[in-house]
Amino acid sequence: MKSSIMATGIVVLGLGLCAFASDAWAAGIMLQTVDLAPPARASLLSDIQQARAKHPSSFSDVSHARAVAEEAAKNYRGRYPSIAGYLKNLGPAALMPMLEVLAVKAPPQGAMTDAAWRALRVGLLEAVGSLRDPRAEPVLRAIVVQKPADEHELRAAAEALGRLGTDSAAATLIALARNAGPHQHAVVNGMGDCRRHKVAQALSAMLDQHPSQELAQGVVRSLGSVGNAWAWKTPVVASSGEEQATRMLAGKAALKAFVTFEGAVRAEAQKALLVIAHPDAAAWIAAERKQAQGELGNALDSLAGKLQSNPLLR
Amino acid sequence: MKRRDRSLLVIPSLVLAATTFAACSGDDESASGTPQVEATGGASGDGGQDDAAGGTDAVGGAGGSTFVPDLRADSNRNGTIDFDDPTEDDNEETWDATRGAIFLANIDDDLMACPKQVNGKPLPDAQLAACNDAADEVINGDDDLQDLARLRTAPWEQAPNDAVGTLSLSTPGADYARLFILRGAGFEMLTPGESIPASELRAGIELAIEGKDVVRDDAIWDGFVDVTFTVDGGSSGQSGSDVIRLRLAPVLLSHHLQPAEAIYVTTIGGDPDSAAFRSDLSAAVSAAGVPEGLKGLYPSDYDQWTQDFFETGYMTMPAPGGGQHVITVFIRSANQESATLLRVGGRLVFEHFRGKNVAGLQQFLAVQSEEMDTLDSFGNTETIPPYEHAGEAYPFGRIIRGSTTSYYPDRSVTTLLTSQRMQPMLTVDTSWLWVSHIDETLTYVKADNARGWALVVNDPALARSMLEQASQQGHGNVPMFVGKSWYAENSWKEIPAEVTIDQVLANADVMAQSAQAAIEIDAQLDVLRNEVGITDSEIIRVPFLHDEVYGYSIAYQPGTVNGTVLSDTHFAAPDPHGPVIAGKDIFKEQMTETFSAHGITVHFIEDWNLYHRLDGEVHCGSNAKRAVPAIARWWETGR
Numbered sequence: 007m008k009s010s011i012m013a014t015g016i017v018v019l020g021l022g023l024c025a026f027a028s029d030a031w032a033a034g035i036m037l038q039t040v041d042l043a044p045p046a047r048a049s050l051l052s053d054i055q056q057a058r059a060k061h062p063s064s065f066s067d068v069s070h071a072r073a074v075a076e077e078a079a080k081n082y083r084g085r086y087p088s089i090a091g092y093l094k095n096l097g098p099a100a101l102m103p104m105l106e107v108l109a110v111k112a113p114p115q116g117a118m119t120d121a122a123w124r125a126l127r128v129g130l131l132e133a134v135g136s137l138r139d140p141r142a143e144p145v146l147r148a149i150v151v152q153k154p155a156d157e158h159e160l161r162a163a164a165e166a167l168g169r170l171g172t173d174s175a176a177a178t179l180i181a182l183a184r185n186a187g188p189h190q191h192a193v194v195n196g197m198g199d200c201r202r203h204k205v206a207q208a209l210s211a212m213l214d215q216h217p218s219q220e221l222a223q224g225v226v227r228s229l230g231s232v233g234n235a236w237a238w239k240t241p242v243v244a245s246s247g248e249e250q251a252t253r254m255l256a257g258k259a260a261l262k263a264f265v266t267f268e269g270a271v272r273a274e275a276q277k278a279l280l281v282i283a284h285p286d287a288a289a290w291i292a293a294e295r296k297q298a299q300g301e302l303g304n305a306l307d308s309l310a311g312k313l314q315s316n317p318l319l320r
Numbered sequence: 321m322k323r324r325d326r327s328l329l330v331i332p333s334l335v336l337a338a339t340t341f342a343a344c345s346g347d348d349e350s351a352s353g354t355p356q357v358e359a360t361g362g363a364s365g366d367g368g369q370d371d372a373a374g375g376t377d378a379v380g381g382a383g384g385s386t387f388v389p390d391l392r393a394d395s396n397r398n399g400t401i402d403f404d405d406p407t408e409d410d411n412e413e414t415w416d417a418t419r420g421a422i423f424l425a426n427i428d429d430d431l432m433a434c435p436k437q438v439n440g441k442p443l444p445d446a447q448l449a450a451c452n453d454a455a456d457e458v459i460n461g462d463d464d465l466q467d468l469a470r471l472r473t474a475p476w477e478q479a480p481n482d483a484v485g486t487l488s489l490s491t492p493g494a495d496y497a498r499l500f501i502l503r504g505a506g507f508e509m510l511t512p513g514e515s516i517p518a519s520e521l522r523a524g525i526e527l528a529i530e531g532k533d534v535v536r537d538d539a540i541w542d543g544f545v546d547v548t549f550t551v552d553g554g555s556s557g558q559s560g561s562d563v564i565r566l567r568l569a570p571v572l573l574s575h576h577l578q579p580a581e582a583i584y585v586t587t588i589g590g591d592p593d594s595a596a597f598r599s600d601l602s603a604a605v606s607a608a609g610v611p612e613g614l615k616g617l618y619p620s621d622y623d624q625w626t627q628d629f630f631e632t633g634y635m636t637m638p639a640p641g642g643g644q645h646v647i648t649v650f651i652r653s654a655n656q657e658s659a660t661l662l663r664v665g666g667r668l669v670f671e672h673f674r675g676k677n678v679a680g681l682q683q684f685l686a687v688q689s690e691e692m693d694t695l696d697s698f699g700n701t702e703t704i705p706p707y708e709h710a711g712e713a714y715p716f717g718r719i720i721r722g723s724t725t726s727y728y729p730d731r732s733v734t735t736l737l738t739s740q741r742m743q744p745m746l747t748v749d750t751s752w753l754w755v756s757h758i759d760e761t762l763t764y765v766k767a768d769n770a771r772g773w774a775l776v777v778n779d780p781a782l783a784r785s786m787l788e789q790a791s792q793q794g795h796g797n798v799p800m801f802v803g804k805s806w807y808a809e810n811s812w813k814e815i816p817a818e819v820t821i822d823q824v825l826a827n828a829d830v831m832a833q834s835a836q837a838a839i840e841i842d843a844q845l846d847v848l849r850n851e852v853g854i855t856d857s858e859i860i861r862v863p864f865l866h867d868e869v870y871g872y873s874i875a876y877q878p879g880t881v882n883g884t885v886l887s888d889t890h891f892a893a894p895d896p897h898g899p900v901i902a903g904k905d906i907f908k909e910q911m912t913e914t915f916s917a918h919g920i921t922v923h924f925i926e927d928w929n930l931y932h933r934l935d936g937e938v939h940c941g942s943n944a945k946r947a948v949p950a951i952a953r954w955w956e957t958g959r
Contacts, residue, residue: 070812083625083935084755085691088869091933095806095815128870136829161871169828195871199832230836236784237832240825273843280839317781317838 034109035127036149036159042109046144050105053141057102067096068103071126072118079122086158087125093133101139104130109145128162135166135199138242143170147178150196153189160189164196168205171246176200180208194224198231203248203255206232210259213266222271226263229256230278235318257284264309265294265302276309283318389485390474391549391562393421397955399640401472413563415544417958421566422637423469423497425531427452427679428647430463436671442620445662448670449652449682454532457509459500463676465507466645468500468528469637471564473549475524482554485516487527493545496533496568502526521551531568534635534649536683536732538739543568569635570740570954571649571681575703575717576764576885577773578946580610583886585942586624586665587616593930594624597941601884601892604923608890612945617672623665624930626943627759628697629653630669635679636952646948647679654684654696654730683736695722695729699757699940700750703743705764705773709853715957718852719743722750722758741959746851748844752836754872759882759939761841762848766888767918769858774918775848776860778841778881780834783863786906787821790899796822798899800877807933817933821899830867830876837866837873860914863907864896874935878927880911882937884944886923891915894937895924 033039039047058065071093078087093100106112108130115123131149134142146167154160164182167175179200182193194212197205209232212225231237233256238249246252257279264275279287288310295306394400396407396419411419434451437443453460453467476483487510489497500507501516507528516525527547535543545568550561583605588594598614605614623629633649650673655663662684674680688696704718719737723729724747738745750756760778767774790798797820805814824830848854867876875882883893898907908924915922925938 067813067815073812074807083940084694084869084874085872086870088754088935089807090869092807092815095817132868132870138828158870165871231832234832234835236835237828240828240831242826243828277836277839277843280842281835317779317842318835320781320785 033111034105034107035112035114035123035130036154036163037109037145037152039110041148041152042144050109050141050144054102054106054110057099061099061102064096064099065103065106068093068100068107071107071129072113072122075122075126075129076118078125079119082125086128087121089125089129090132090136093129094136096133098137098139101134101137101142104134105142105145108134108149124156124158127156128158131159131162131166135162135169138169138171140170140172143167143172143175146170147175150178150182150193153182157188157192160192161195164193165199166196168196168198168200171200171202171243173202173204176202176205180205183208183212191221191224194221194228198228201232201234201237201243201248201252202246203252206252206255206259210255210262213259213263219267219269219271222263222267223274226260226267226271226274226278229260229263230274230281232256233260233278233282233284235281235283253282253284254286257282257287258290261287261290261294264305265298272305276312279309280312280316280318283316287313387476387478387551387553387556387558387560389476389549389551389560389562391471391547391564392474393469393471393547393564393566394638395419395421395564397422397638399638399643401470403472403474413546413565415565415567417956420955421469421471421564422569422955423529423531423566424467424569424635424637424645424647425534425679426454426464426467426647427531427533427681428467428677429453429460429674429680430467430676431460432675433460434670434674442667445667445682448667449680451670452674452679454498454530457498459507459528465528467647467677468530469566471527471529471547473521473525473527476521476551478556479518479521480553480555481518483518483521483551483556484554485521485525485549485551486513487516488512488548488550490544490546490548492541493543496531496541497545497566498530498532499547500528500530502528518554529566534571534681534736535568535739536736538741539735542739543570567955569637570742571633571635571651572716572740572742572952572954573631573633573701573703573719573737574944574946575705576946577705577766577888578949579888580608580886580944581947582612582945583610583614583884583942584617584626584944585614586622586626587618588622588624588930591930596926597930597938600895600923600925601938601942604890604892604925605886607921607923608886610886617668619665619668621664623663624934625665625697625699625936625940627699627940629655629663629665630673630943631698631701632943632945634948634952636948636954638955642951644948644951647677648945648948649679649681650674651698652680652682653698654682654688654733655693656684656688656696659686683730683733685730685732688730692727692729694756695727695750696733697757698943699755699759699936700729701737702758702762702764704746704848704852707771707773707852709851713957714743716743716952716954719745720758720762721745721747722753722756723747724749724751727751727756742954742957744959746847748847749840750844752840752873754869754874755935756872757940760875760879760937761844761881763881763883763885763939765860765885765891765915765918765920767858767860771858774858774860775854776862776881777845778837778875778879779861779863780838780841780865782861782910783865783877783907784825784831784834786863786910787825787899790901790906791821791825795899795901796820796825798901800824800899801897801928802900804897804928804933824865824876830865833868833873834865834876840873860918862911862914869935875932875937877907878932879937880907882939883922883925884939884942889919890921890923892923892925892938892942894927894932897928 074089149163233253260278395412402408499510501510602614631651635647636644639645650669652666652669670680706717763776799818801817804817862881864877866873878894880893896907898905
């Protein structure tokens with residue numbers, strides 16, 4: 007009798023511990039699984055299961071990222087500790103382990119310092135973004151839509167979503183960027199990595215809304231990124247087939263910003279035009295110059311000179 | 321020990337011939353710079369000749385000479401005090417490029433007596449820095465006496481017994497300087513307002529002056545102090561005063577045209593990556609003939625970023641024989657471990673370096689942004705070598721730092737550096753970089769051109785074109801970073817870093833970030849083109865690509881510009897681990913050939929594990945003490 011009671015107790019205790027453990031790990035470090043729509047959730051769980059069978063060591067590698075982040079937080083260089091270098095180089099096999107940590111189950115922060123915790127979260131987002139795998143989209147979208155309070159986490163999530171380059175990713179970012187608020191700058195930054203024509207259109211339209219200097223500067227910088235000449239030479243970006251239209255639109259919008267704004271925004275617009283390095287930029291500037299006088303005329307002359315010696319074209 | 325210093329040659333005055341006197345009428349001589357005197361009666365002078373300054377020669381004898389207080393310092397900057405030399409006296413109350421006496425901040429520790437611990441525990445930061453030779457009111461030995469500038473008064477042999485003199489310092493300089501007077505066996509502190517008795521006036525007094533600190537904010541104190549010698553002649557009926565202006569020597573930072581005397585590197589015992597780095601660097605240092613060689617440092621927390629936690633400089637004043645007396649200065653970085661603790665590695669400034677003719681300096685604000693703390697590392701403080709441009713001469717070069725209006729280093733450190741005035745600061749935008757240090761994109765090497773040096777600059781476009789060319793020639797599958805791996809702590813498995821040329825060219829993030837970096841670097845160059853007059857022919861381009869971290873830029877390939885100038889002809893660069901084609905690493909080959917054209921040998925240093933993959937390079941992991949120019953005539957700059 008006593009032994010059966012004891013055995014029952016042990017079983018109950020074990021079930022309780024399991025329940026406790028699973029409760030503690032019922033969420034990822036950025037999302038709860040329920041934050042995903044059921045079809046996306048089911049697909050993700052299935053993908054994770056298959057990945058675990060195929061690449062079990064990748065799950066160990068990703069789980070080790072906590073230790074990497076803790077160590078990085080004790081001895082880092084630069085603004086904050088970063089572990090993106092470790093995670094990015096785990097390769098495509100690390101995608102599902104990283105998504106599991108982000109959205110399905112992972113240990114909570116626990117004793118990790120805030121700096122290490124952020125290094126882990128941002129590192130995972132940056133590494134997922136670098137893989138440009140569309141299977142990450144539901145998780146990334148859900149994170150971006152939730153608008154993490156940490157601007158670096160939101161920026162990393164927005165960039166990661168943008169890098170997917172899908173129509174739906176672009177639409178999500180464009181919709182979020184329309185709403186003013188603390189999240190807006192981070193989302194605009196992320197749009198720079200979504201090199202699609204519709205994103206260039208949206209950014210251009212934002213400039214027509216008379217944004218603040220700070221927001222305008224971010225928008226212009228993202229225009230430059232969207233039209234980045236070297237990025238468009240890579241297959242993953244060029245595959246959209248939108249290079250010509252996107253870079254032209256981005257370049258013209260940047261020039262318009264150069265003419266419309268002064269100070270830091272104009273300086274950013276100059277950089278954007280140089281990064282876009284569109285072959286017709288000189289002609290656009292010449293056309294604009296015909297109508298410009300005084301200080302603007304001088305600025306356009308200077309810009310034309312800079313384009314002639316564009317370091318990207320040396 | 322107090323003793324009379326005999327190293328400074330003081331030419332005995334021929335009082336009757338050299339000392340200036342007012343006319344017997346007792347008119348003041350103002351504005352010409354000669355000492356003031358009031359003659360209220362008593363015997364008149366004998367009508368001696370006017371001296372060059374417009375006064376009258378003294379005449380001796382008790383029968384009625386007119387006394388003019390005469391205080392002298394080395395105002396003509398020849399290293400001596402000369403009562404015979406009118407140039408020593410002319411306009412001595414002024415200070416400009418042509419004349420004016422100088423003194424030093426006596427913040428070294430000649431006896432190496434400053435404590436580093438209390439009860440076996442490290443001293444708190446403030447306490448550690450507070451100790452130096454000027455922190456007490458005594459002269460700390462023979463060597464310490466050498467650090468003080470001298471003043472002397474001309475003897476007044478006829479001073480009546482009730483004559484009395486005083487010496488005073490102008491404000492605010494009085495808070496930053498201290499006078500000593502030679503009495504008996506040695507110098508003792510002169511108390512403010514203390515009376516100088518007639519006996520000392522008759523003999524003439526010898527003084528020494530020390531600065532208690534460097535100029536930290538020239539809006540509060542600009543380094544100038546007036547020393548006024550006032551005499552009340554008592555029963556002689558005469559009184560007067562004389563004023564000398566002195567200036568505290570500024571702290572000057574070293575530039576790369578000053579030969580390295582020693583190269584420093586953090587030693588992490590038992591660490592093979594540290595050993596590899598030090599081994600390569602040691603060989604390079606030996607090849608360069610650096611006199612003191614490679615010196616290991618042992619910060620208590622094994623901080624491997626030796627460049628960051630201290631900066632070297634110097635202060636000088638004229639010495640006899642056309643020489644100069646030098647105090648080397650080590651400045652601790654303002655990086656903070658926490659709100660109450662400065663970067664631990666910087667303690668070496670006081671625990672290791674401070675000593676005889678070596679000063680330790682520390683400056684920081686109590687509150688600094690965590691994100692901006694990286695800008696306080698001294699990898700973000702460099703010195704452009706000397707140049708002239710747009711009618712301005714910078715014989716000691718200019719300090720250059722990464723800083724913008726919204727992203728800037730500790731403002732109190734900026735104030736300290738700019739308050740030295742000799743190396744006007746230039747800033748460029750480094751905010752786009754992850755680590756945000758100026759040394760990530762720019763450095764300076766000696767060159768055989770009109771300027772005497774060349775600007776070395778990162779060129780991502782050149783890196784891309786080299787890889788594109790290699791790919792087009794059929795080498796797209798050649799790997800780079802062979803045998804290297806990415807960071808994995810706690811002995812976790814190594815993550816291979818090897819990647820092919822085509823994979824790099826296809827990496828959208830690396831390509832995008834490298835394009836942006838190229839434009840940002842060009843914007844930095846625009847500043848140098850405008851402010852320094854740099855032309856393309858004076859630029860050496862060093863190719864490497866960039867990657868992105870937190871939305872900012874970091875060297876993807878080892879940042880080969882981020883190396884250490886060992887001498888005019890030797891440069892230590894990170895090993896680029898580039899693709900090897902036809903038996904040659906194409907990036908090593910490019911850099912070797914480019915530098916060779918300028919007579920510079922490049923030594924490639926293994927820095928991947930301990931530095932590159934932790935966001936730094938060779939320069940970040942080393943530091944240099946450089947030879948002080950033979951004569952650093954900062955006083956002639958007019959600044």
